[in-house]
Amino acid sequence: xxxxxxxxxxxxxxxxxxxxxxxxxxxxxxxxxxxxxxxxxxxxxxxxxxxxxxxxxxxxxxxxxxxxxxxxxxxxxxxxxxxxxxxxxxxxxxxxxxxxxxxxxxxxxxxxxxxxxxxxxxxxxxxxxxxxxxxxxxxxxxxxxxxxxxxxxxxxxxxxxxxxxxxxxxxxxxxxxxxxxx
Ligand code: HEC
Numbered sequence: 606x607x608x609x610x611x612x613x614x615x616x617x618x619x620x621x622x623x624x625x626x627x628x629x630x631x632x633x634x635x636x637x638x639x640x641x642x643x644x645x646x647x648x649x650x651x652x653x654x655x656x657x658x659x660x661x662x663x664x665x666x667x668x669x670x671x672x673x674x675x676x677x678x679x680x681x682x683x684x685x686x687x688x689x690x691x692x693x694x695x696x697x698x699x700x701x702x703x704x705x706x707x708x709x710x711x712x713x714x715x716x717x718x719x720x721x722x723x724x725x726x727x728x729x730x731x732x733x734x735x736x737x738x739x740x741x742x743x744x745x746x747x748x749x750x751x752x753x754x755x756x757x758x759x760x761x762x763x764x765x766x767x768x769x770x771x772x773x774x775x776x777x778x779x780x781x782x783x784x785x786x787x
Pocket of ligand 1: 645708711712713714715716726732733734735736741742744747751752756757758760761762774775778
């Protein structure tokens with residue numbers, strides 16, 4: 606009998622919790638992020654008067670933290686970068702080390718740890734046409750350009766790497782290429 610009373614009590618309490626409040630304003634939200642998304646809605650940036658808007662940056666301005674890249678994604682842009690774009694970084698072991706880290710994360714799947722084009726994706730034939738760095742007449746400028754804009758089947762990696770990291774990767778790619786040419 607005692608147990609029966611307990612069961613009835615538990616049932617009453619559960620029913621109260623479940624049925625309290627109406628659907629529009631639930632009294633208890635179990636895991637609220639399932640109801641209210643944490644990320645912003647795409648295209649939902651808050652504009653003037655708090656309305657959703659698709660505002661583009663004002664022409665001629667640069668968003669904080671962004672460094673403009675002036676060589677366009679064209680053959681001319683590639684050739685210009687190839688010939689004249691130079692790394693602003695000092696060539697030292699710290700930069701090389703971090704370049705290796707980033708290369709291993711973002712590039713080695715296709716290009717291989719040695720840069721011979723023999724990465725896991727190439728081996729499994731998921732990605733074809735990955736060159737051996739020693740077969741390309743590339744410069745620090747062109748490597749940076751390709752990281753920014755991609756090239757044919759290779760996509761841009763600009764969003765994965767910060768400016769400094771890109772130049773560190775460039776230094777590491779040059780080292781791999783020199784080792785392959787030996
Ligand atoms: C998904 C596979 C893939 C990944 C990841 C990848 N690449 Fe490539 N990469 C390619 C392919 C394919 C080509 C050949 C493009 C062409 O010339 O047609 C290429 C070409 C290149 C070239 C030679 C371009 C030239 O000017 O001839 C460089 C340099 C290069 N990649 C650097 C990188 C670096 C640095 C990363 C990492 C930040 C990277 N790649 C990540 C597939 C990849």
